Amino acid sequence: MKAHVDQEGCIGCGLCSEICPDVFRMNDDNLAEAYGEVTDENMAAAEEARDSCPVSVITIE
Ligand code: SF4
Incomplete structure (x- = not known):
């Protein structure tokens, strides 16, 4: 999943990058980007990041 x-x-x-650094990182403009694949291992954290985004x-x- 992506x-x-x-x-x-x-x-x-x-x-998001704090909660799930496997998937999210901040770019040079201090905007988040999803650079990693969502896997079974990081799915829960990725969903938490999604749900926590203000x-x-x-x-x-
Ligand atoms: S606003 Fe949402 S997408 Fe942007 S850094 Fe915060 S949690 Fe991530």
């Missing part, structure tokens, strides 16, 4: 961040709405809080710009599909 995660996606709509960077237009990201406010750069860093929460502006709800993360999707997983």
Whole structure:
């Protein structure tokens, strides 16, 4: 599965990359990007990151 961040709405809080660094990282503009595959191992953390995003710009599909 893949995660996606709509960077237009990201406010750069860093929460997703803290909760699930396997999948999310901050880029040079301090916007989150989903760089990693969502796997069975990190799925729970990836979903927690999605659900914790204060502006709800993360999707997983
Ligand atoms: S949790 Fe949401 S707002 Fe915060 S860095 Fe991640 S995508 Fe951006």
